[in-house]
Amino acid sequence: MMSKLDTYFSNLLNHLFTISNLGYNEKNEYWIELYNNAEQFLNNNDLKNLHNIMILIHPDFLYDNQGEFIGDHIGYNDRSFNLGINESDICQINKISEKSICQFNSYKNIRGKCQADHYWPYSLGGPSIFENRILLCKYHNVAKSNSILEDFWKTYPDWINDYIERMYNFKK
Numbered sequence: 001m002m003s004k005l006d007t008y009f010s011n012l013l014n015h016l017f018t019i020s021n022l023g024y025n026e027k028n029e030y031w032i033e034l035y036n037n038a039e040q041f042l043n044n045n046d047l048k049n050l051h052n053i054m055i056l057i058h059p060d061f062l063y064d065n066q067g068e069f070i071g072d073h074i075g076y077n078d079r080s081f082n083l084g085i086n087e088s089d090i091c092q093i094n095k096i097s098e099k100s101i102c103q104f105n106s107y108k109n110i111r112g113k114c115q116a117d118h119y120w121p122y123s124l125g126g127p128s129i130f131e132n133r134i135l136l137c138k139y140h141n142v143a144k145s146n147s148i149l150e151d152f153w154k155t156y157p158d159w160i161n162d163y164i165e166r167m168y169n170f171k172k
């Protein structure tokens with residue numbers, strides 16, 4: 001059986017293939033159709049269909065029908081994402097992987113400050129908003145990527161509906 005991640009990637013590939021030869025207007029219309037199809041999943045916070053929902057925020061869709069980049073208006077690139085991190089903040093690796101505990105949290109002077117990372121990856125459209133932020137120490141930052149992608153599907157992200165709604169308002 002395919003994992004949620006595999007299903008997401010194979011659906012994503014299909015969509016990216018379909019839009020690869022489309023102009024901005026058609027691409028935008030294609031997204032609106034995906035949005036309309038996903039609306040009931042969004043309304044029900046449907047975890048089973050989260051892989052279809054996450055496709056909507058892929059960076060290739062962050063343009064309006066004129067081809068203008070909308071990411072800056074909806075929080076995709078928020079400079080404050082990296083701000084407000086203190087030495088006393090703990091590494092949140094346990095949020096990704098329940099079994100992991102950061103041993104470095106007890107030795108913050110050795111560990112140094114944690115770094116802001118995207119829970120849903122930036123390269124797949126994960127926005128730079130606080131709800132999508134996870135603080136990781138430099139040791140866990142290098143080790144996280146794959147485990148995030150596998151674990152992501154267990155909880156419905158509380159930010160995703162508002163974020164997609166913001167996209168919709170610029171694309172409709």
Ligand SMILES: [Zn+2]
Binds near residue numbers: 103104105137138140
């Ligand atoms: Zn750590």
